[in-house]
Amino acid sequence: MSDEMKIGAYICNGCGLGERLDSGQLETTATRDGKAQVCQQHDFLCSEAGVKMIQDDIDNEGVNRVVIAACSRRAKTDAFNFENVSIHRANLREGVIWVRPDTDEMTETTQEMADDYIRMACAEAKFSKIPEKSGEQGINKNILIVGGGVAGMNAALEASKAGYPCTIVEKSAALGGATAQLYKKIPTKAPYADPEDTGVDEMIAAVEADSNITVHLNSTTTNISGAPGRFAADISAESGSTETRDFGAIVQASGFTPYDANQLPEFAYGKNKDVVTQMELEALAKEANGGAIKRPSDGKEVSSVLFIQCAGQRSKKEGHLEHCSGYCCSASIKQAMYFKDQNPAIDTTVLYTDLRTPGAGGENFYRSGQQKGVIFTKGIASEVVDGANPTVKFKDLILDEDNDLEVDMVVLATGMVPNSGQPTRAELTDMDSEDAEAEKAGEEVEIRVDVESILNLDYRQGKDVPHMANGFADSHFICFPYETQRTGIYTAGPTRRPMDSYQAREDAVGAAMRAISEAENAGLGRAAHPRVGDLSFPTFRKEGCTQCKRCTVECPFGAINEDEEGYPIYNESRCRRCGTCMGACPVRVISFENYSVDTVGQQLKNVDIPDEFDEKPRILVLACENDAYPALDMAAQNRLEYSAFARIIPVRCLGSTSLSWITDSLNSGFDGIVLMGCPSGDNYQCHFVKGSLMAQERMSKVGDTLETLNLEKERVQTFEISITDIHRVPQIINEMAETIEQIGMSPFKF
Amino acid sequence: MSDTNTSMVEKYRNNFLKEVEANVEEGEWVKMCMQCGVCSGSCPLGPHWDHPPQELFMMIRAGKRDEVLESTSMWMCTSCYNCIVRCPRELPITHIMHGLAHYATRLGIEPKNQPTRKFAQLFWDNLARNGRVNELKLGISLYFMNGIVEGIKTALGMAGIGMGMVKTKRMNPMEILGGHTVKDKKGFQAMIKKAQELEAARVDN
Known part of the structure; x- marks a missing residue:
């Protein structure tokens, strides 16, 4: 913005601020130290009158940097929402008066805290620009859906209903995916007692009837380039023809591949024809179509069947899947019912270790299975002995004894292997491989993996979305399930976590909605989750x-x-x-218009550092705005006290912490630095996936900096904070204060 | 082995669960157990059972007929109803325990020396005679349950308490000569007889 910068500081006297703090002093600080050209007080700043006072100054006085000295930046955001100006908050309520005791001897340090926060907010205002659109934006409402199973079809149907044209790219010759291969599905409606029709045919009909949905069968995406709002995808048919089309966002619903049961020779799979997988039994049931199911070896009507749960799953053995596929227990109950419903005299045994029937009706379905006479035996199968009839050897875990059972047929509940494409370059370099060694040595390595890419992204970082444990597409399981590490690409269904067809359908709705909102956001140049609506860009x-x-x-x-x-x-x-x-x-x-090395660096430089002999240390707290800062706010709401020497600056992610902030603050006389980020690792809570991990890694090297400055290592500490650590955050700050008391003040005070 | 037992084995061949469902009181609930173990954990006498209820249910499903019916476990049940209250699947576990014990008795394969079983029999015999429990006779028969010598020892040991009870009119020594009865003793006995006939008819079907 070309106009002149004009800072307006507004001091609130409500919520007890007026009684606890000397507002005249605050005003002096804002105008003298903060160089605010306009400064006003109000008894109730977030009221209509208070907000109008600010708006009037914006309109008439040309104020374009608004410093609000009141509550936390997380409070009253609706009231303090002014357009075309930058807004800066000095947190005097949650950051000062609520965390300090209201006693006469504390008044001085409390006031110092408040003064500093005003200086900091004014400094931030001085070095911030008002974000402008980059001009890169363009809206494209078309959604690309990769995969035509129930998840893909439902994503298309839902997005189409919302008015967004969809294109489904399906690798096989027909829509329906894995669900189309089922005889019936696990019930989705009360009373959850009997298997239900899959409903796939109706869905396919609905997709075909929808003029808003284009379907490409026998096709794959051979190249995707661009960014949200302007993805360009090459859709190549098996016949060889390729067409390139533009999309606003992408839903990846590429489903799963059944685990290869040939890796289970102990269960005589491949050797005995009457040992089948769940998917193979679905085919037999489809063939029988309500009649007696005949076994593959000799076509005899099955009179006894045993289901081995967790076959090749939930095991750390080489070649087995470590995860629980989540659907197989319910699927076995359903398949046992195929037999029981046709002839109750058929013996059906489910051999399980932990029966897991997720979903609202899961328990009812289990009960229904028991009522129908399916026998559930808690045990672990060790071997299937080949013979005219297979014999299952197992250890009964309740009776604690080895047992065996001869049956007509054995069904293996094998799990899901996600179709999530190739690992990324970064994932490969994490692995112990020749490629990784070469990559580390700085060579350009072509990624050689025996998995075909699904998306074929033209990204420097790899052809598919990054994976997490067990090869599923990475997403935060609870907080942001559809989000991948590639903005504008959302995963749905078993490609991101194991699930059954009902869950996959539900999942698709979420992913479709995220894709729509991202197409819209990209059109406006606004950020996606978690900084939704942010217009700034690096x-x-x-x-x-x-x-x-x-x-x-x-x-x-x-x-x-x-x-x-x-x-x-x-x-x-x-x-x-x-x-x-x-x-x-x-x-x-690198900088953002409203967030840069300077906006934070100047804040910490504007903290008033008292003389060494004042016995008033200063502790800098850089707190992640996503979890640590809210935790601090909540600690304040609970009136948990912490040291008056702490000065807290929220950061977008601890990963954005520049090492210069650490050196600058140490040089300017801060006595201790506390860094608060989100938990990292496999169960990460970082809203930016790897930010806190990066910060940890960088801060591990900060010890050298401290050494060169001849400072104690304890002065800089990094913590992983969850949003629920309400009682821990004040404790951490207080412990740092104690540490400083022990090791003494920093010698770098001037 | 009694005839009933042999015929039952024959009738249900290898399907003990079906036998239980058809013949044991509340036996149709056995299949609904989900092996959570709350009953076993809730039983105040649990540690003293050879097989806690959850395990008995599993044994029934695994067809362990003799181990279950000859077991002393279900005889350990004191009917505190903790398990029933806590069972997430709402199985009437206490009733099933008594049902199993009763069924084993009917087949004549119950554990003969289990003290609870002995007491239950003494109690029933005592009660079925007059329609009222004769506490003096029940007490004495209990003392002599394990033979004369032990009986005399116990009786002598309890003599003081007995005298005290007589003095405070808590026990009537005259009860030893027949004792009190219900108003219509004949009717009562006819009723019991009819019930036994009905039960026998049900079992035979």
């Missing part, structure tokens, strides 16, 4: 860039490409605005 100063590629490598979302010279190319709509690139950049050339 830019870099080319003159300073050393082409080190750290930003491209560390970006958790593959948002940054490189040009031929090795300079980063930002794909704005792929970016989630976490700032991990900013924290990664060793030469500090």
Whole structure:
């Protein structure tokens, strides 16, 4: 924005702020230290009158940087929502008066806290710009859906209903996916007692009848480039023809492949024809179509059948799946009913270790199975002995004894292997392989994996969305299930976690809605989850860039490409605005308009550092705005006290923390630094997936910096904070205060 | 082995679960057990059972007929109803325990020396005679349950308490000569006889 910067500071006296703090003093601080050209007080700033007062100044006085000295930036966001200005909050309520005792001897330090927060907010205001659109945006309402199973079809149907044209790309010759191969499905309606029709035919008919949905059978996506709002996908048919089309967002519903039971020779699979998998039994049941099911070897009507649960699953053995596929217990109950419903005299035994029937009706369905006379035996099968009739050897876990049972047929409940495509380059380099070694040595390695890519993304970071444990597409299981590490690409169904067809259908609705909202967001140049609506985007100063590629490598979302010279190319709509690139950049050339090395760096430089002999240390707390900062706010709401020497600055992600902030604050006399990020690792809670991990790694090297400054290592500490750590956060700050008391004040005070 | 037992074995061949469902009181519930073990964990006498209820149910499903029916386990049940209250599947476990014990008795394969079984029999015999429990006779027969010598020892040991009860009119020594009865003793006995006939007819079908 070309206009002149004008800071307006507004001090609230409500919520007890007026009684606890000297507002005249605050006003002086704002105008003298903060250089606010306009400064006003109000007894109830978030009221209509208070908000109007600010709006009037914006309209008439030309205020374009609004500093609100009142409550936390997370409170009253509806009231303090002004357009075309930048808003900065000095957190005097949750950050000061609620965490400090109301006693006479504490008044001084409490006031100092409040003064500092005003200085910090004004400093941030001074170094912030108002985000403008990049001009890169374009709306494209078309949604690409990869996979034509129930998840893909339902995503298409739902998105189409919402008015978004969809294109389904299905690899096989027909829609319906795995569900189309079932005889019946696990019940989805009360009383959850009997298997239900799959309903796939109706769905296919609905998709075919919908003029908003285009279906490409026998086709795959051979190349996808671009970013949300402007994806370009090559859709190649088996016949060889390729057409390129543009899409706003993508849903990946590529489903699963049944686990290869040939890896289970102990169960005589492949040797004895009467040992079949669940999917194979579905085919037999389809063939029987309500009549007696005949076994494959000699066509004899089956009179006894045993289901082995967790066959090749939930096991750490080589070649087995470590995860629980979640649907197979209910599926075995359903299949046992195929037999029992046809002839109750057929003996059906389900051999399980933990019977898991997820979903609303799961328990009822289990009960229904028991009522129909299916025998459930808790035990582990060790072997199936081949013979005219297979004999299952198992250990009964309740009776604690070895047992065996001869039956006409054995069904193996094998699990799901997700169709999630190739591992990414980063995942490969994590693995112990020759490629990884070469990659580390700096060689350019062609990724050689025996898995075919599904999306064929033209991204520097790999052809498919990144995976997590057990090969499923990475997504946060609870907080943001459809989000992948590639913005604008959403996964649904068993490609992201094991589930049955009903869950996959439900899942598809969520993914479709996310795809729609991202297509819209991309059109407006706004960020997707979790900084929804953020208009700022990262830019870099080319003159300073050393082409080190750290930003491209560390970006958790593959948002940054490189040009031929090795300079980063930002794909704005792929970016989630976490700032991990900013924290990664060793030469500090990356910044956002309203979040940069300076907006934070100047805040900490504007904290008033008292003389060494004042016995008033200063502790800098850099807290992740997603979890740690809310936890601090909640601690304040609970009136949990913490040291008056702490100065808290929220950061977008701990991954955006620049090492210069650490050195600068130590140099300017801070006595301790506390970094609060989200838990990392397999059960990560980082809203930007890898940000907190990156921060941990960078901070592990901070010890050297401290050594060169001749400072104690204890002065900088990193913590993993969950949003529920309400009682822990004040404790951490207080412990740092105690540590400083023990090791003494920093010698770098001037 | 009694005739009934042999015929039952024959009738249900290898399907003990079906036999239980058809013949044991509340036996049709056995298949509904989901092996959570709450009953076994809730039983105040649990540690003293050879096979807690959950295990008995599993044994029934596994066709372990003799082990179940000859077991002393279900005789350990004191009818506190903790298991019934806590069972998430709402199985009437206490009733099934008594049902199993009763069925074993009917087949004549119950554990003969199990003290609870002995007491239950003494109690029933005592009650079925007059329609009223004769506490003096029940007590004495209980003392002599395990033979004369032990009986005399126990009786002497309890003499003081007995005298005290007589003094405070808590026990009437005259009860030893017949004792009190229900108003219509004949009617009562006819009723019991009819019930036994009905039960026998049900079992035979």
